[in-house]
Amino acid sequence: MAQVSITVNDKAYEREVEPRMLLAHFLREELGLTGTNVGCDTSQCGSCTVLMDGVAVKSCTVLAVQADGSSVTTIEGLASDGKLHPVQNAFWEKHGLQCGFCTPGMIITVVDLLNNNPHPTDEQIRHGLEGNVCRCTGYENIVRAVKYAADTMAQEA
Amino acid sequence: MSKYVGTSMKRREDSRFLQGRGSYVANLKLPNMAYLAIKRSPYAHAVIKGIKTDKARNLPGVLGVFTGEDTADVGMLPSGWNVPGIKVPANRVLQTDKVRHVGDRVAMVVAENPYIAQDALDLIEVDYEPLPAVVDAKKAAEDGAPQLHDSVPNNISYTWALGNKEECDKAFAEADKVVELDLVNQRLIATAIEPRAAVAQWDPAKEEMTLWTTSQNPNLTRVVLSAFLIGIPEHKLRLISPDVGGGFGSKIPTYPEEALVPWAARKVGRPVKWVASRSEAAMSDTQGRDHVTHCKLALKSDGTITGLYVATYANNGAYISLVASLIPTAFYITLLSGLYKIPGIYGDVWGTLTNTVWVDAYRGAGRPEAAYVVERLVDVAARELNMDPVEIRRKNFIPAGEFPYQTPVALQYDSGNYAGVMDKAMEVSNYAELRAAQAEARKEGKLVGIGVASCIEASGPVPSKVAGALGGVTGFWESGGLRVHATGKVTALTGAHTHGQGHETTFAQIVADELGISVDDVDIVHGDTAVITNGMGTYGSRSTSVGGSALVRSAEKVRAKMMKIAAHQLEAPLDELVYDKEQGKVHVKGVPSKAKAFSELAFAAYTAHNLPEGLEPGLEEDTYYDPANFTYPNSVHIAQVEIDPDTGQVTVQKYIAVDDVGKVINPMIVEGQVSGGVAQGVGQALLEHGVYDDNGQLITMGLSEYALPRAHHFPPMVTGRTETPSPHNPLGVKGVGEMGTIAATPTIVNAVMDALAPLGIRHLDMPLTPEKIWRAMQAAK
Numbered sequence: 001m002a003q004v005s006i007t008v009n010d011k012a013y014e015r016e017v018e019p020r021m022l023l024a025h026f027l028r029e030e031l032g033l034t035g036t037n038v039g040c041d042t043s044q045c046g047s048c049t050v051l052m053d054g055v056a057v058k059s060c061t062v063l064a065v066q067a068d069g070s071s072v073t074t075i076e077g078l079a080s081d082g083k084l085h086p087v088q089n090a091f092w093e094k095h096g097l098q099c100g101f102c103t104p105g106m107i108i109t110v111v112d113l114l115n116n117n118p119h120p121t122d123e124q125i126r127h128g129l130e131g132n133v134c135r136c137t138g139y140e141n142i143v144r145a146v147k148y149a150a151d152t153m154a155q156e157a
Numbered sequence: 158m159s160k161y162v163g164t165s166m167k168r169r170e171d172s173r174f175l176q177g178r179g180s181y182v183a184n185l186k187l188p189n190m191a192y193l194a195i196k197r198s199p200y201a202h203a204v205i206k207g208i209k210t211d212k213a214r215n216l217p218g219v220l221g222v223f224t225g226e227d228t229a230d231v232g233m234l235p236s237g238w239n240v241p242g243i244k245v246p247a248n249r250v251l252q253t254d255k256v257r258h259v260g261d262r263v264a265m266v267v268a269e270n271p272y273i274a275q276d277a278l279d280l281i282e283v284d285y286e287p288l289p290a291v292v293d294a295k296k297a298a299e300d301g302a303p304q305l306h307d308s309v310p311n312n313i314s315y316t317w318a319l320g321n322k323e324e325c326d327k328a329f330a331e332a333d334k335v336v337e338l339d340l341v342n343q344r345l346i347a348t349a350i351e352p353r354a355a356v357a358q359w360d361p362a363k364e365e366m367t368l369w370t371t372s373q374n375p376n377l378t379r380v381v382l383s384a385f386l387i388g389i390p391e392h393k394l395r396l397i398s399p400d401v402g403g404g405f406g407s408k409i410p411t412y413p414e415e416a417l418v419p420w421a422a423r424k425v426g427r428p429v430k431w432v433a434s435r436s437e438a439a440m441s442d443t444q445g446r447d448h449v450t451h452c453k454l455a456l457k458s459d460g461t462i463t464g465l466y467v468a469t470y471a472n473n474g475a476y477i478s479l480v481a482s483l484i485p486t487a488f489y490i491t492l493l494s495g496l497y498k499i500p501g502i503y504g505d506v507w508g509t510l511t512n513t514v515w516v517d518a519y520r521g522a523g524r525p526e527a528a529y530v531v532e533r534l535v536d537v538a539a540r541e542l543n544m545d546p547v548e549i550r551r552k553n554f555i556p557a558g559e560f561p562y563q564t565p566v567a568l569q570y571d572s573g574n575y576a577g578v579m580d581k582a583m584e585v586s587n588y589a590e591l592r593a594a595q596a597e598a599r600k601e602g603k604l605v606g607i608g609v610a611s612c613i614e615a616s617g618p619v620p621s622k623v624a625g626a627l628g629g630v631t632g633f634w635e636s637g638g639l640r641v642h643a644t645g646k647v648t649a650l651t652g653a654h655t656h657g658q659g660h661e662t663t664f665a666q667i668v669a670d671e672l673g674i675s676v677d678d679v680d681i682v683h684g685d686t687a688v689i690t691n692g693m694g695t696y697g698s699r700s701t702s703v704g705g706s707a708l709v710r711s712a713e714k715v716r717a718k719m720m721k722i723a724a725h726q727l728e729a730p731l732d733e734l735v736y737d738k739e740q741g742k743v744h745v746k747g748v749p750s751k752a753k754a755f756s757e758l759a760f761a762a763y764t765a766h767n768l769p770e771g772l773e774p775g776l777e778e779d780t781y782y783d784p785a786n787f788t789y790p791n792s793v794h795i796a797q798v799e800i801d802p803d804t805g806q807v808t809v810q811k812y813i814a815v816d817d818v819g820k821v822i823n824p825m826i827v828e829g830q831v832s833g834g835v836a837q838g839v840g841q842a843l844l845e846h847g848v849y850d851d852n853g854q855l856i857t858m859g860l861s862e863y864a865l866p867r868a869h870h871f872p873p874m875v876t877g878r879t880e881t882p883s884p885h886n887p888l889g890v891k892g893v894g895e896m897g898t899i900a901a902t903p904t905i906v907n908a909v910m911d912a913l914a915p916l917g918i919r920h921l922d923m924p925l926t927p928e929k930i931w932r933a934m935q936a937a938k
Binding site: 037093101104132138140143 | 177272401825833
């Protein structure tokens with residue numbers, strides 16, 4: 001067993017974990033943060049994407065011990081003071097989700113995308129979403145949501 | 158005028174999904190829960206000579222290891238659709254004699270945690286004697302092919318035929334032109350992003366089982382589990398399918414795991430959880446399509462279609478799944494008239510068994526396969542007759558004045574204006590300009606293609622009596638109940654199930670308008686058999702036309718009872734009252750002030766202080782709505798593609814989808830359904846293929862191998878719509894969930910073939926990968 005200290009959504013956690021425990025399972029099973037979904041186990045689908053020290057990672061291929069000492073943001077930590085993050089709001093406005101399963105990972109990826117490039121072109125958006133699979137929407141409304149989020153975030157900045 | 162229906166209301170269910178609060182089955186954690194894992198066959202075909210479980214049993218943390226001998230009290234997985242003469246082979250939840258596909262089930266482990274359960278699987282020793290395998294639908298029926306089941310000679314489970322053979326033969330005998338094609342509609346893996354999962358909890362005090370499962374139709378699954386598999390009486394078995402992360406047909410069937418998990422929970426006396434990994438999903442979820450087809454079209458020299466013949470070998474996989482035999486029969490041959498007047502149509506089907514994962518419904522289920530046959534034949538015919546693909550389609554469309562239209566393959570189309578849909582598609586796509594630009598591009602040596610497909614779907618199946626006559630074991634009605642509470646709030650119960658479709662919004666729009674109340678006062682409840690006594694679930698683009706109609710009928714009953722109460726309290730004759738759906742009140746005709754509001758009448762129904770003589774208190778109504786017929790959504794889709802001459806890579810440059818799905822409840826959701834459907838259709842045309850090698854090894858075991866469409870595969874989509882209401886249901890709606898998928902596949906293939914036409918390439922089978930196109934281009938040089 002290994003000792004880890006991980007800050008998740010601004011709250012510090014200390015846990016004993018098996019060295020083989022994945023970060024996704026740590027979040028879901030140890031902390032009960034089930035918003036991070038697991039869709040493929042091989043970092044292909046992106047459903048399990050979280051921010052680790054501000055960078056999007058696929059938590060099904062990060063070991064909990066690798067996250068030791070880092071700060072993780074999951075979908076549960078995105079809204080603040082009861083107000084949705086502009087990306088969450090944009091997905092709602094533009095119908096960027098259907099079954100909702102890929103949505104947490106998709107939203108976290110978009111947060112990361114807009115952190116790096118606040119005014120992406122359509123092509124940059126589609127390229128930036130390459131690591132996330134949505135089987136429901138056909139991506140059209142997700143792309144619209146990213147543009148909408150970029151616009152609102154620019155206005156709010 | 159309706160307040161909500163027809164508006165793009167934002168989805169009410171989204172708030173929880175956006176914040177990571179979805180209640181998917183895999184999220185469940187019950188006190189003292191144990192974890193189940195399944196030992197699956199690595200061979201496509203083998204005799205099980207022995208299974209040693211001692212080492213696994215002795216691993217610390219293992220609670221039990223079970224084989225098919227242990228689960229002998231569980232019944233056989235049944236077929237829920239039996240075409241005449243079908244041979245349904247025995248299918249145990251854990252196999253005891255043979256395994257017949259990679260992923261077939263031989264044993265299971267229950268352990269303290271999922272990691273230990275996986276470790277224990279590796280300690281189970283199975284002694285296999287491998288046998289030769291067959292994976293091809295047609296080769297399976299040939300002499301000398303490996304035989305899967307003694308009870309199914311030549312691996313042919315069923316044959317089926319439909320049509321007016323004499324008229325069809327005559328058409329080919331007298332044809333000016335006959336176009337023939339051999340088509341493979343390849344194996345697909347549905348790949349809902351949420352893998353299947355189940356959690357079961359046994360209450361020994363009440364002798365009740367609760368099963369949380371990722372199902373599109375929990376009530377139907379409960380019936381099957383209770384009647385055929387685990388023997389727990391239906392009233393002692395509760396199924397809950399909470400939020401389900403996509404289905405696309407793969408979560409319709411009743412699965413062995415849905416019997417094994419509750420069986421194990423009872424056995425070990427603890428709640429038990431099973432969650433499929435992605436590779437496990439690939440080798441155990443029902444898969445889709447997989448037809449090997451020879452087809453031909455008879456025409457006059459002016460392009461008039463006179464006949465169509467199809468011979469299809471349909472791959473069912475190793476066993477017959479729940480509605481497997483419906484799909485290549487009554488959901489396939491019946492759709493071969495497309496949007497066209499074709500005097501003679503005939504189809505022959507052989508349903509075969511192979512050493513592959515079983516096949517069942519996948520988005521469209523039979524109807525995409527039919528559309529692909531028709532639209533490829535029509536397209537090749539246009540080319541060979543030197544006609545524009547739009548012109549040949551227009552020439553053969555069923556005219557708007559000829560509805561209802563009886564096809565030669567059993568269906569009676571409800572309504573349509575196919576020429577109108579084509580007009581709209583021409584306008585939205587600027588078709589003439591697309592063709593002009595293509596001519597210019599070709600001059601520069603570019604491989605640009607434009608594809609057109611005009612397709613029909615039969616959605617919202619089907620009168621129960623018809624289903625019964627065709628082989629259905631169940632009915633196809635839907636339940637819709639309204640519980641009006643004393644305070645005027647309404648709980649609406651539906652037997653349909655939403656796993657992305659947005660029923661919590663659209664159904665609330667319907668109910669609110671029918672009763673004239675705020676949508677905020679309506680809650681939609683689904684997916685729990687403790688609340689929804691009976692239901693049929695969601696598939697076949699049926700939910701709004703059948704389930705929505707059930708709610709409309711219940712609202713009519715609620716209004717009727719409210720009218721009686723109002724008549725009594727206002728001391729006015731019933732026929733002088735009117736239910737004002739705008740205001741949500743009952744008033745005397747011409748005297749809006751002499752009124753009783755919805756909330757007053759609801760309260761009155763429960764105080765029961767002043768009700769008409771003989772009227773029961775309470776305000777709850779239920780409806781079982783049996784559809785009068787299918788509805789027939791239709792579409793014209795147009796795509797422009799360009800092929801890289803050096804690599805064979807296809808780029809989709811433009812995609813235009815014009816659909817007529819009848820009356821639209823929520824335009825935003827409808828557009829989303831079309832867009833998502835198109836993506837899956839494009840996926841089949843260009844990317845997706847569930848591949849087995851000749852030994853039956855499944856090569857595409859995960860998302861590294863199975864190519865799903867991603868955002869960069871698509872251009873911005875342009876959508877358009879015409880609205881021709883269906884006369885078959887009170888809402889005038891037609892199905893929308895599958896139309897995009899049905900149309901997109903032939904649209905893209907026709908576009909790619911149009912691009913390759915100057916090279917003399919007539920047809921390539923899907924998926925149109927760069928390698929396949931590159932090889933064809935080299936061969937054509």
